[in-house]
Amino acid sequence: MNRGLLQRFENLMQLRGACWQLRALSSREVFGAQWKPVQLSPHPVGSLLLHPQLWPKHRIINAALPQCRHLATKEETKRKRKKIPLTRGEVEIRQKMTVEELAQAMGKDIDHIYEALLYTDINLDSVEPDSILHEDHIKMIVQKSGMKYKSAKLKEEKERRNADAVKRPPADPAVLTPRPPVVTILGHVDHGKTTLLDSLRKTQVASMEAGGITQHIGAFIVHMPSGEKITFLDTPGHAAFSAMRARGTNVTDIVILVVAAEDGVMEQTIESIQHAKNAGVPVILAINKCDKPEANPERVKKELLAHDVVCEEFGGDVQAVNISALKGENLMVLAEATVALAEMLELKADATGLVEGTIIESRKDKGKGPLTTAIIQRGTLRKGCVLVAGKTWAKVRFLFDENGKAVDAASPGIPVEIMGWKESPSAGDEILEVESEQRAQEVVAWRTYVEQQEKMKKDLEVIEAKQKEHRLEYEKKQQKLAHLTWRQRKAALYKANKHLMFSRPKERAEMDENTLSLIVKGDVDGSVEAILNILDSYDCEDECKLDIVYFGMGDISENDINLAEAFNGVIFGFSVKANESIKKLADRKGIKIKLHNVIYKLIEDLKDELNSRLPPAVVETTIGEASVLDTFSVTVGKNKISVAGCRVHKGLLDRKMKFKLIRNRDVIWKGCLSSLKHHKDDVQVIKTGMDCGLSLDKNLEFSIGDEIICYEEKEVQQTTSWDPGF
Numbered sequence: 199m200n201r202g203l204l205q206r207f208e209n210l211m212q213l214r215g216a217c218w219q220l221r222a223l224s225s226r227e228v229f230g231a232q233w234k235p236v237q238l239s240p241h242p243v244g245s246l247l248l249h250p251q252l253w254p255k256h257r258i259i260n261a262a263l264p265q266c267r268h269l270a271t272k273e274e275t276k277r278k279r280k281k282i283p284l285t286r287g288e289v290e291i292r293q294k295m296t297v298e299e300l301a302q303a304m305g306k307d308i309d310h311i312y313e314a315l316l317y318t319d320i321n322l323d324s325v326e327p328d329s330i331l332h333e334d335h336i337k338m339i340v341q342k343s344g345m346k347y348k349s350a351k352l353k354e355e356k357e358r359r360n361a362d363a364v365k366r367p368p369a370d371p372a373v374l375t376p377r378p379p380v381v382t383i384l385g386h387v388d389h390g391k392t393t394l395l396d397s398l399r400k401t402q403v404a405s406m407e408a409g410g411i412t413q414h415i416g417a418f419i420v421h422m423p424s425g426e427k428i429t430f431l432d433t434p435g436h437a438a439f440s441a442m443r444a445r446g447t448n449v450t451d452i453v454i455l456v457v458a459a460e461d462g463v464m465e466q467t468i469e470s471i472q473h474a475k476n477a478g479v480p481v482i483l484a485i486n487k488c489d490k491p492e493a494n495p496e497r498v499k500k501e502l503l504a505h506d507v508v509c510e511e512f513g514g515d516v517q518a519v520n521i522s523a524l525k526g527e528n529l530m531v532l533a534e535a536t537v538a539l540a541e542m543l544e545l546k547a548d549a550t551g552l553v554e555g556t557i558i559e560s561r562k563d564k565g566k567g568p569l570t571t572a573i574i575q576r577g578t579l580r581k582g583c584v585l586v587a588g589k590t591w592a593k594v595r596f597l598f599d600e601n602g603k604a605v606d607a608a609s610p611g612i613p614v615e616i617m618g619w620k621e622s623p624s625a626g627d628e629i630l631e632v633e634s635e636q637r638a639q640e641v642v643a644w645r646t647y648v649e650q651q652e653k654m655k656k657d658l659e660v661i662e663a664k665q666k667e668h669r670l671e672y673e674k675k676q677q678k679l680a681h682l683t684w685r686q687r688k689a690a691l692y693k694a695n696k697h698l699m700f701s702r703p704k705e706r707a708e709m710d711e712n713t714l715s716l717i718v719k720g721d722v723d724g725s726v727e728a729i730l731n732i733l734d735s736y737d738c739e740d741e742c743k744l745d746i747v748y749f750g751m752g753d754i755s756e757n758d759i760n761l762a763e764a765f766n767g768v769i770f771g772f773s774v775k776a777n778e779s780i781k782k783l784a785d786r787k788g789i790k791i792k793l794h795n796v797i798y799k800l801i802e803d804l805k806d807e808l809n810s811r812l813p814p815a816v817v818e819t820t821i822g823e824a825s826v827l828d829t830f831s832v833t834v835g836k837n838k839i840s841v842a843g844c845r846v847h848k849g850l851l852d853r854k855m856k857f858k859l860i861r862n863r864d865v866i867w868k869g870c871l872s873s874l875k876h877h878k879d880d881v882q883v884i885k886t887g888m889d890c891g892l893s894l895d896k897n898l899e900f901s902i903g904d905e906i907i908c909y910e911e912k913e914v915q916q917t918t919s920w921d922p923g924f
Contacts, residue, residue, distance in 0.1 A: 480539060719774050827889075
């Protein structure tokens with residue numbers, strides 16, 4: 199064992215000696231010495247011996263120095279500290295760089311750019327890392343940083359080829375075939391539109407609607423006894439769903455205007471007439487609820503004359519049918535009138551080639567994903583078709599009819615539900631079939647690009663307007679500092695703006711307490727759209743700010759809860775659900791979830807939530823009034839106190855309450871009484887008709903004729919003045 203250790207030790211010493219020899223050989227050229235290597239000894243000392251020949255003493259010393267730690271002198275340190283002249287870097291700049299891009303080009307952090315912007319006319323409150331800077335400001339920042347700038351060579355961006363999908367040219371009349379008419383039922387809320395459609399279809403559509411009010415468009419096919427098909431669109435009559443009614447008329451051939459015989463023409467009736475006129479669609483008048491004793495169909499016809507709806511009996515071209523949707527009276531007469539008008543219109547379509555259509559409604563299903571209800575206007579839709587709508591596309595996986603049954607194809611004039619969308623398109627979007635998935639992606643990319651360009655253009659206009667405004671403010675500030683030297687001016691500007699460095703928008707964590715943050719979820723795209731349209735009418739920002747954090751379709755999810763927690767918001771759901779686990783999570787985090795099936799109840803709940811965010815108002819209630827009949831002063835210690843002799847002529851004076859002194863209709867004092875006496879006795883209450891003497895907690899001079907008002911302050915919950923219009 200000892201021999202093995204010794205052998206290892208010898209090997210290590212030989213290796214060490216070889217290393218020293220290599221070092222010495224590398225120094226041979228430096229010192230010019232002639233070396234003679236010797237056989238290494240197994241002993242530690244012998245292994246370190248190298249035999250230089252003809253070495254002067256100073257060379258031996260110098261050769262030893264690199265192998266020892268060098269202790270530098272002060273003079274050597276000074277020589278090393280000589281400053282190397284720095285070459286000023288050149289920054290390649292271009293027009294419309296963002297703050298982040300400029301920082302990267304300069305090799306600096308973003309805070310450096312913000313600090314340089316303190317000396318400009320830019321308002322730092324509106325500056326973000328992705329904010330675009332003007333070229334003048336970019337040059338100034340580079341110069342302030344001790345650098346030079348050079349303009350980047352402008353790369354001429356090739357104009358992108360328009361890759362959008364477009365409709366086909368009009369079809370040859372020879373290939374056109376008859377199609378079912380698309381009939382939209384319009385009218386005021388609760389005038390019986392859904393009941394009418396229910397009676398035609400012999401189903402209970404109305405009983406399924408929340409509160410009997412249609413909340414989104416329903417598209418159905420009605421088969422007539424004579425064999426004809428009619429596609430009906432049942433649109434909401436509620437005031438909130440104006441956009442849905444407009445969409446319904448844009449894809450329709452005939453409008454059936456439902457008016458209740460006992461109510462007559464109402465607000466949404468007039469709006470429906472306007473939608474029909476804008477779309478250039480013929481109208482059939484259905485006067486409903488004629489079975490009621492207070493029904494007056496003639497009054498309805500006369501009221502419609504004021505809105506250019508002239509019935510045939512008055513010499514016009516509008517057919518009028520008196521019906522009772524509930525009892526099913528005259529429904530076949532209405533249907534026959536619709537078929538007759540459709541025959542006059544000679545409705546035909548091309549059932550061949552690429553599909554064209556319009557999305558009526560869009561929603562999200564938990565198991566099926568994004569679904570859309572659409573009316574096919576050209577071509578025949580089948581499984582496997584690749585469609586584009588708005589900024590999304592679909593490869594059709596399944597087609598469903600209005601009863602949820604799978605169908606193989608949908609021809610023109612037929613409503614169908616489409617499954618297979620990548621994302622939910624918006625209601626009202628145009629559907630176009632394309633040749634392949636790659637082509638669909640090209641179309642979506644082009645539309646996204648066009649939208650980004652338009653948004654960028656608008657953003658630049660806003661930025662330039664703000665910069666112009668801040669430039670004017672900056673020039674005014676410069677004029678005020680004109681008498682200072684440039685160093686004093688620079689220091690003054692820096693001190694005035696330094697606090698802005700610590701309050702950039704991205705770093706602001708505090709939320710305004712007087713803000714209601716909303717997360718809005720709906721069952722279909724049209725419902726969310728209707729709610730957002732109502733919220734757009736909110737005009738009481740001075741009372742409580744309304745901030746819509748997120749909106750979308752589908753049931754309440756964990757992501758919605760997390761958003762509400764982050765923004766201290768409230769979740770409003772319309773015709774959606776929240777499962778038990780989501781409700782428990784919301785309770786644990788203190789998040790409110792408000793679910794509704796009727797839109798006006800949702801808005802009422804929203805107004806209550808807004809009211810709860812408003813600070814209470816202080817209301818003054820007058821308890822008593824007294825008049826000053828005489829004035830005198832009383833000496834208490836070294837002070838003279840003014841005393842008023844008063845008579846109560848209304849209510850009572852209670853010393854515990856608050857008082858105010860009114861002179862010439864102006865309030866000159868508010869506070870408490872320091873004393874209240876009746877016949878030299880201190881009292882708490884003075885009633886009507888009694889005389890008293892009183893002094894104030896502030897020594898003021900009274901005048902004969904002054905009014906003393908005793909009042910009580912109460913906090914009352916304020917209510918928002920926002921009127922959503924229904």
